[in-house]
Amino acid sequence: MGTLEQDKLRSEYYEEAIRYMENAKETLKKAGKEDDFYKDDKYVKTACGIAYNAVLKALDGYFITKEVKVPKRRKSIEFYRDNVARIDRKLMAHLNNAYTVLHLDGYYDGNVIVDTISSGFKSAYLIIEKIKPAA
Secondary structure: OOHHHHHHHHHHHHHHHHHHHHHHHHHHHOOOEEOOEEOOHHHHHHHHHHHHHHHHHHHHHHHHHOOOOOOOOOOOHHHHHHHHHHHOHHHHHHHHHHHHHHHHHHHHOOOOEHHHHHHHHHHHHHHHHOOOOOO
């Protein structure tokens, strides 16, 4: 894959992942805050699901630029972990945090602790930055 093609792919996946994150942030605002907690877990769950999908979208783009074959169908967390581990060990910590906080704690369990959810969003943005096209 040529550099020009890689840049185009990076741009497409980056823009889509950022769009997801913007939607997630807007949804999270609807949850409202009271002290260190979000008030409405429905919006927190939805925002976390959207943010986690942004992570997967970014990783799909990242893998394609690294010439990792990405299946069209649903992929397991093991697929992402195995491939991230082969390419970038440091990125693994952010993937694990995003998966645990956004997917498991936020989306499934409805965790409403502001600092916890913020750490998941931070990891999501760090993963998305990996595919940011050169300026």
